[in-house]
Amino acid sequence: MRDSCGIASLDEYAASDVLPLLDAIDSGTPIAWRQQKPISRDAFLNxxxxxxxxxxxxxxxxxxxQDRYLFLLAFAAAGVCGQTSLLPASRARAAIAETSGSYPDSHIVDDEGIGAWVDFNVVTQSKSAVPWLPAGHAMAVAFTSGSTGRAQPHVKRWGELVAGARLAERxxxxxxxxxASIVATVPPQHMYGLETSIMLPLTLPVALDAGRxxxxxxxxxxxxxxxxPRVLVTTPAHLRVLTATPAAWPALRLVISATAPLSPSLARAAEAVFAAPVMExxxxxxxxxxxSRRTIDEDAWKPYDGFTIDDGWARAAHLAAxxxxxxxxxxxxxxxxxLGGREQDLVNVAGKRTSLSFLNRILNEIDGVDDGVFVVPEEGQDRPRRLAALVAxxxxxxxxxxxxxxxxxxxxxxxxxLRLIKQLPRNEVGKLRRQALLDLLAQTTTARRPR
Known part of the structure; x- marks a missing residue:
């Protein structure tokens, strides 16, 4: 059975030379909600x-x-023009300047610029043909978070992104x-936010909320x-705050979490608060x-259809390698x-080995700990390796x-x-950069030294 754009199966998506910018155009489902108003798919194309x-x-x-619908417009329009969207890991001025410097033939698009080109007060009934993009087009360059070092760029081709959305659908x-309505607390520039809040509305008859x-x-x-039905896309850091807030939450069909390990205790608390399954x-x-996995049910992960994991490598037909x-x-x-933790996650203290993820889980499961993390300080010749911790x-x-x-x-x-602090320096997706932790640890240590 073929869909509205003539593609029959996931295998055909992987093999197609061109793919539509927008699928399910005749569904009648809005592609977005902005300021509590629906935006039709015809209006989106215009x-x-x-x-x-x-x-x-x-x-x-x-x-x-930052407006998710304006991001969607800029992302789609750049693809239609044969351009590649750069998705910086941070909005910090230095990160933006570094990205611009690395890609000199680039221009910046933001809410002010895109918003000035679109008149949302004009309602048009005209229909536009759905553009088709080459499956091999470099649709975006996504950057790693830089949590363990400098952010690294990775090209994301259009066919790869569409296939990924289809796997999520399955x-x-x-x-x-x-x-279905998708509300995301993560930025669309992050790979997780891009896949869940941008690619799903482009590929499926679901709608994004423009806010964050x-x-x-x-x-x-x-x-x-x-x-x-409503779907909440979020992170463990946000879930921790949401579940601690007494409220009459509206009915949810699903909560999705990513970017950091989700503890079973927090997953259970979230499922009780939202009365919905929490999938990681x-x-x-x-x-x-x-x-993915339902965290309260199992520790093991079930690969998406088409993925195989072998000897530490992930393989799928839609990936270039x-x-x-x-x-x-x-x-x-x-x-x-x-998962047994990352190689750089393992620490050795006085001949004994453990993982930081294990220690962090134990720390955050302590009643009364709002947020906390173990840190491996920089080693010096005059001091043995010891662990430190920052706790809110x-x-x-x-x-x-x-x-x-x-x-x-x-x-x-x-x-x-162990230093007590007001809050950890988490970035927009709840991750912690090592350098930020070292800087905070140094600041708190200096502040406690006698003068």
Whole structure:
């Protein structure tokens, strides 16, 4: 059975030379909700063509739009013009300048510029033909988060992105019914945000919300204003805050979490608060989404259809090449796999080994710890390796937290020092850059030295 654009199966998506910019055009489902108003797919196509006329004729478009619908317009229009969208890992001035410098034939698009080209007060009934893009077109350059070093660029081709959306449809079909509304707390520039809040509305008859609510009251208001079924795309850092906020949450079909490990205790709390399944996605910038699991049910990950994991490599027909995973992987006979932590995640203190992810999970499961992380300080010739920790807590003292840790981990791994802080320096997707942690640790250490 073929869909509205003449593509029959996922295999044909992988083999096609050209693919439509917008699928399911006749569904009647809005592609977006902006300021609580629906935007039809016909209106979207007209907006795309208008923006495409206005874009500077450069090779790259550095997309800084924070309004998710304006991001979608800029992303689609750049593709129609044969341009490649640059999706920086950070909106920090230095990161933007570095990206622009690395891609000199580029221009910047932002909310102000795209918003000035589209008149949302004009309602047009005209229909535009759906543009088709080469499957091999370099649609975007996504950058790693830089959590373990400098952000690295990865080209994402149009066919790869479309196939990835189809794989997500197969996995989450129960929630991605026609007319579903997607609310995301993650930026569309991040690979996770791009796949879930941009590519799904382009490929399926679902609609994105143009905002990016972060505070619990904003997330609540946004969800309540949208039609069912509703899907919340978020991170463990955001889930921790949302589940701690007393509220009458509207009905959700699904909560999706990614970018950091989700503890079973937080997953259980989230499922109780939202009365919906919480599914976790495992992936990376290089390959996109690879697998999922319902965290309260199992530790193992189930690969998306078409993915195989073998000897630490992820392979799929829509990927140009196999992708080396950064995590240690144990593959089971049924194809599912378990993660053993990243190579750089393993630490050795006085001859004993453990993983930072294990220590972080123990730390964050302590009652009263709002957020916390173990840090491996820079080594010096005059001091042995010890671990440190930064912890945000308003109810527990440093002594109480250390006592709780001592009950569950080897004393050799107890953090020395443990610093209580107001909040961790998480980025837009809840990740922590090593340098930011080292800087904060140095600041808190200096502040405590006697003068």
């Amino acid at each position: 907006h795309v063509l208008r923006v495409a006329e206005c874009l500077p004729r450069r090779r790259y478009a550095l997309n800084l739009c 996995r989450f079909a129960f929630a991605l019914a026609p007319g 609510p972060l505070l619990p009251e904003d997330v609540l208001t946004t969800l309540a204003a949208l039609p069912e 996605i495992y992936g990376c910038t290089e390959a996109g989404s690879i697998a 196999a992708v080396r995973l950064n995590d240690q992987v144990e593959v089971f006979a049924d194809g599912r796999f378990a 807590s308003t109810t527990r003292s440093k002594r109480e937290i250390l006592a709780a840790l001592a009950e569950r981990i080897d004393p050799i791994f107890l953090p020395r020092p």
